[in-house]
Amino acid sequence: MVLKWLTGNPGSRTKRILWSVLLLLMCMAPLFMTPFRLGLLTKFLALAILAVGLDLIWGYGGILSLGHGVFFGLGAYAMAMYLKLEASGTSLPDFMSWSGVEGLPWFWEPFRSFPAALILGMLLPALLALILGFFTFRNRIVGVYFTILTQALVMIVVTLFVGKQEWTGGTNGLTGYPSILGFNLNTPSTKIGLYFITLAALAGAYVLCRRIVSSRVGQVLEASRDGENRVRFLGFDPSRYKTFAFAVSGGLAGLAGMLFVLQVGIISPSMMGIVPSIEMVLWVALGGRGTLIGAIIGTVLLNSAKTGISEAYPEGWLLVLGALFVIVVVLMPKGLVGVWSKVVSSLSRRGGTVHAAVRKEG
Amino acid sequence: MKKQSVIVKGWASFVLCAILMSGCVTEKEAAPNAGADNGSAPIEAKGDSIKVGILHSLSGTMAISEVSVKDAEMLAIEEINAAGGVLGKQIEPVIEDGASDWPTFAEKAGKLLQQDKVAAVFGGWTSASRKAMLPVFEQNNGLLFYPVQYEGLESSPNIFYTGATTNQQIVPSVSWLLENRGSKMFLLGSDYVFPRTANKIIKAQLTAEGGELAGEEYTPLGHTDFSTIIAKIKEAKPDIVYNTLNGDSNVAFFKQLKDAGITSKDMTTLSVSVAEEEIRGIGADILEGHLAAWNYYQSTDTPENKAFVDKYKAKYGADRVTADPIEAGYTAVYLWKAAVEKAGSTEVAKVKEAAKGIEFAAPEGKVTIDGDNQHIYKTVRIGEVQADGQFKELWNSGEPVKPDPYLKTYDWAKGLSGE
Numbered sequence: 001m002v003l004k005w006l007t008g009n010p011g012s013r014t015k016r017i018l019w020s021v022l023l024l025l026m027c028m029a030p031l032f033m034t035p036f037r038l039g040l041l042t043k044f045l046a047l048a049i050l051a052v053g054l055d056l057i058w059g060y061g062g063i064l065s066l067g068h069g070v071f072f073g074l075g076a077y078a079m080a081m082y083l084k085l086e087a088s089g090t091s092l093p094d095f096m097s098w099s100g101v102e103g104l105p106w107f108w109e110p111f112r113s114f115p116a117a118l119i120l121g122m123l124l125p126a127l128l129a130l131i132l133g134f135f136t137f138r139n140r141i142v143g144v145y146f147t148i149l150t151q152a153l154v155m156i157v158v159t160l161f162v163g164k165q166e167w168t169g170g171t172n173g174l175t176g177y178p179s180i181l182g183f184n185l186n187t188p189s190t191k192i193g194l195y196f197i198t199l200a201a202l203a204g205a206y207v208l209c210r211r212i213v214s215s216r217v218g219q220v221l222e223a224s225r226d227g228e229n230r231v232r233f234l235g236f237d238p239s240r241y242k243t244f245a246f247a248v249s250g251g252l253a254g255l256a257g258m259l260f261v262l263q264v265g266i267i268s269p270s271m272m273g274i275v276p277s278i279e280m281v282l283w284v285a286l287g288g289r290g291t292l293i294g295a296i297i298g299t300v301l302l303n304s305a306k307t308g309i310s311e312a313y314p315e316g317w318l319l320v321l322g323a324l325f326v327i328v329v330v331l332m333p334k335g336l337v338g339v340w341s342k343v344v345s346s347l348s349r350r351g352g353t354v355h356a357a358v359r360k361e362g
Numbered sequence: 363m364k365k366q367s368v369i370v371k372g373w374a375s376f377v378l379c380a381i382l383m384s385g386c387v388t389e390k391e392a393a394p395n396a397g398a399d400n401g402s403a404p405i406e407a408k409g410d411s412i413k414v415g416i417l418h419s420l421s422g423t424m425a426i427s428e429v430s431v432k433d434a435e436m437l438a439i440e441e442i443n444a445a446g447g448v449l450g451k452q453i454e455p456v457i458e459d460g461a462s463d464w465p466t467f468a469e470k471a472g473k474l475l476q477q478d479k480v481a482a483v484f485g486g487w488t489s490a491s492r493k494a495m496l497p498v499f500e501q502n503n504g505l506l507f508y509p510v511q512y513e514g515l516e517s518s519p520n521i522f523y524t525g526a527t528t529n530q531q532i533v534p535s536v537s538w539l540l541e542n543r544g545s546k547m548f549l550l551g552s553d554y555v556f557p558r559t560a561n562k563i564i565k566a567q568l569t570a571e572g573g574e575l576a577g578e579e580y581t582p583l584g585h586t587d588f589s590t591i592i593a594k595i596k597e598a599k600p601d602i603v604y605n606t607l608n609g610d611s612n613v614a615f616f617k618q619l620k621d622a623g624i625t626s627k628d629m630t631t632l633s634v635s636v637a638e639e640e641i642r643g644i645g646a647d648i649l650e651g652h653l654a655a656w657n658y659y660q661s662t663d664t665p666e667n668k669a670f671v672d673k674y675k676a677k678y679g680a681d682r683v684t685a686d687p688i689e690a691g692y693t694a695v696y697l698w699k700a701a702v703e704k705a706g707s708t709e710v711a712k713v714k715e716a717a718k719g720i721e722f723a724a725p726e727g728k729v730t731i732d733g734d735n736q737h738i739y740k741t742v743r744i745g746e747v748q749a750d751g752q753f754k755e756l757w758n759s760g761e762p763v764k765p766d767p768y769l770k771t772y773d774w775a776k777g778l779s780g781e
Contacts, residue, residue: 040469100562172554175493267465
């Protein structure tokens with residue numbers, strides 16, 4: 001069955017029903033949402049792609065990256081550069097002319113073509129992650145040291161993007177592109193199309209990560225999270241597996257960035273900075289680390305809350321959001337999915353059937 | 363078991379809150395969206411109120427500046443409502459937080475136009491936030507009133523610019539400096555689009571008007587160590603430092619300049635982003651004698667300004683000050699009101715048409731909307747910081763200057779707009 005293949009594990013009957021209902025609901029969303037709300041949902045789903053990739057390395061590989069903003073940003077810039085060139089036609093992008101650039105820099109040239117931009121948007125971040133992973137994991141830089149390195153990467157890239165205003169648009173970022181391949185990005189039909197593309201991309205990312213996790217690679221990854229030296233003694237080279245997962249995660253972040261730009265219409269260095277990079281980890285933590293689906297739930301819920309609360313209380317929303325964080329962290333250390341499985345297990349225990357659910361919770 | 367039940371309860375209450383919250387949100391937006399939502403122009407306000415959006419940074423680094431502008435806009439709305447509203451309807455402000463983050467500005471602008479269907483939005487401060495909002499307003503055919511002086515070279519059909527463009531602030535101040543304070547000029551700015559563009563214009567002007575460039579330096583936004591740059595300034599010995607630094611950097615720069623023993627007597631410094639509010643932050647003793655170029659000061663002597671300052675202080679506290687962007691925000695609301703009343707409608711096309719040539723006795727003096735580029739005629743003023751933190755006006759242009767965002771009337775500016 002399709003769903004069986006999709007989720008990668010057989011699962012129970014209820015689980016399958018839940019999945020079908022969820023997918024059906026998601027496909028019907030354009031029917032009962034205004035274009036604006038649908039746009040927001042698309043944005044959240046795009047961000048969820050990144051979160052799934054982040055969960056792959058953090059939840060299963062034990063690699064905490066606080067630098068995913070960079071991979072996300074590279075993908076977003078790749079798409080934005082293509083859109084900007086399409087919008088500028090034969091002339092230079094507007095920010096270049098006011099920054100005193102005479103001709104288009106060479107590295108902008110490939111982004112004239114949509115397929116090239118699409119490929120580079122995932123390839124560049126994946127490559128960067130590969131290089132970073134190769135040198136750090138091979139040298140057995142793990143844990144907090146690796147995390148600090150990723151933060152440094154964020155600092156470097158953001159400073160570079162801000163400083164090279166004539167090439168990147170500086171702090172303003174890239175904006176002002178109304179259409180893609182001739183479709184106006186603002187019309188409801190394009191928005192619905194983008195929604196389904198994003199939904200499909202998210203489903204694809206989820207399946208990919210689910211497959212990796214349940215494969216041999218995933219098992220080695222998980223094993224090296226729990227005891228890297230033991231894995232080494234067994235004859236595996238954990239750094240290879242980690243580098244691979246990190247590169248996949250980077251590529252997914254790039255994909256998320258590309259879809260994000262199509263929705264939001266602007267990318268600036270602030271979106272790839274330290275704070276957003278930490279926020280991304282929060283989405284995964286809130287949803288439930290090491291569950292993949294939790295990353296999606298966490299991203300959508302947290303971002304909806306952010307938007308909803310800031311609309312309801314524009315002057316005090318940060319306080320409300322902060323309080324919510326504290327409550328969640330104190331009451332649900334394992335995230336929403338952790339609480340969910342607890343509820344399920346306690347219910348089934350009350351019903352007298354103590355089996356799989358309990359084992360899972362542990 | 364006990365611990366578990368606490369967790370379950372917490373989870374349950376969280377879910378409940380989430381459901382309630384989403385319930386509120388959907389309910390709120392269900393009503394105005396019953397009809398078509400093709401991103402169309404704001405519809406005639408229903409009932410007895412007209413919605414307008416207020417979109418400034420209420421949190422983040424820009425909040426310190428933008429909250430005051432929001433306050434001025436709210437003051438104007440309150441006054442208009444007390445006097446009977448617009449077209450007999452009360453104005454209902456919808457406030458959103460841009461959070462000093464450009465994508466957030468774009469998102470909230472979309473929300474105001476598509477969900478709330480506001481008739482106009484008053485908002486923005488940084489050029490980056492305006493550039494992020496611009497495509498949203500153009501695609502949804504909305505109306506944005508942008509209240510801050512900026513770098514020009516822009517004129518969107520969906521934006522009214524109530525702050526100065528370059529020929530109403532930078533260009534005349536450079537001419538004045540060259541005539542009165544010497545010819546060697548050092549350009550110092552924060553590294554983003556406004557200072558870069560401003561300095562490009564100034565350099566062209568220096569060449570044309572016989573000035574001399576003594577140096578050009580940029581620092582990242584928020585930069586606070588100016589020792590290297592001050593050393594360079596000392597070495598270059600300019601007559602004038604033209605300062606386009608923004609935000610916190612100004613505090614550091616002027617303090618370190620004073621520590622280095624350079625005062626306003628040794629060298630003229632003219633700033634374009636230092637107003638009364640910033641003087642309060644930096645300290646009048648440090649800035650005394652330095653210059654600024656604006657279109658309005660709290661000390662500007664008009665009856666309208668006296669009333670404005672009194673009302674602003676009465677509402678927000680005697681220790682608050684007014685400044686150029688604050689006044690421009692206040693004026694923007696009145697200009698929009700006048701245009702709506704002349705049009706007899708809040709429909710964007712009609713309001714834009716009616717806005718052409720509208721005059722208003724603003725606190726800064728008479729302002730007029732230029733129908734060609736949707737900027738406004740403004741009087742240029744150069745002021746000197748006094749010991750009490752206020753400005754003394756040294757020079758003004760005598761009459762409101764016609765806005766020329768692309769500097770088309772200046773021969774030396776040919777080719778600057780990149781077209």
